[in-house]
Amino acid sequence: MPQLPLRKLLIGEFSWKRLALSFLFIYASFAIYIFFKADSMIFLPQPSSYQDTKDILKLAVNDRxxxxxxxxxxxxxxxxxxxxxxxxxxxxxxxxxxxxxxxWGFSVFAYDYRGYGTSDGTPSEQNAYQDADTAYKYLTQNLGVPAQQVLIYGRSVGSGSAIELATRYPVAGLILEGAFTSAFRVVVPFPLLPFDKFTNLDKISRVQSPVLVMHGQIDEVIPIHHGQKLYAAAPEPKLALWVEGAGHNDFTWVAGDRRRTALAEFLKIIEKKQ
Structure with missing residues (x-):
């Protein structure tokens, strides 16, 4: 029997069908891996920078x-x-x-996602939505703040929870800072998988309140075109603040009084609509 070349012994006969099946197997394996690992890749909690004191409220998201x-x-x-x-x-x-x-004249309510700070549990997209629901209900029900006086402010990955919350509950306004169109679009600029996380661009048109979108023009983490697309898709009335020289993590300090001015202008828009 003639001796087969080493390449054929190792990988067999070449065919387009075999190549396609190999590609599909690799793609499916990659998709399954990302499906189960995406949350741990998106959320990056650090060791808590604070300890629980009497000022820290504890909100139950479930029985545990x-x-x-x-x-x-x-x-x-x-x-x-x-x-x-x-x-x-x-x-x-x-x-x-x-x-x-x-x-600047606001009352403020903030919380940590599960797995962040001294919050229990593990962060995930679905847990983030539930955490936001819990915070909103505590604010409006336990603390008695009227829904029409609540401004949701979502920064960076927080924009996902903020937009989702604003599509399901009445609020005075939605503020986005350094937001993305979706989590996967930050990494790959085109649809690579049949699923995504925090699909903000698909949801923002359903927001019923005024929207303020703020973004640094040299944002190195979430490029400004994400903010521009969200602004374009948001319903009227809306307002934008694009800050020259601001990146992702220094937006607050570079924007300075421009952010305060934008917030004041945004309140005028809200008052006019109400």
Missing amino acids: ERISAIHLPNPQAKYTVLFIHGNAEDLGDLRSELELLHS
Whole structure:
């Protein structure tokens, strides 16, 4: 019997059908891996920057798990900002940001996702939606803040929870900072898989409140075209703030008073609609 070439012994006869099947197998294996690992790749909780004190509220998301939250009431404020933070930060890291919003005349309510700060559990897309629901209901039911006085503020990955929340509950307005069109579009600019996470662009048209979109023009994490597409898809009335020289993690400080001015203008839009 003639001796077969080593290549044929190792990989067999070449055919387009075999090549296609191999490609489908690799693609399916990749898709299954991403499906089960995406949440752990999206959420990057760091060691807690704070400890529980009397100022930290504990909100039950189920019978076993509670998330941490903080409330900064302002007796002079008409609106309460429900702040949904970005990745790799928690309530301790956010304290100066929350106090800044408070000094601008807002009451502020913020929480940590499961797995962040001193919150129980593990973060995931579905858990993030449930955490946001819990925070909204605590704010409007337990603390008695009227829905028409709630401003949802979603930063970075928090934009996913913020937009989802604003499509299902009445709010005064939706504020997005450094938001993405979807989680996978941050990594790959075209649909690579038959599923995605935090499909913000598909949802934002269903938001019934005014929308403010803010984005740094040199954002190195989530490019500005994400914010521009979200703004284009958002219903009227809406407002945009594009900050020259601002990246993803320094937006607050580079924007400075421009952000405060945009928020004040946004409140005028809300008042006009109400």
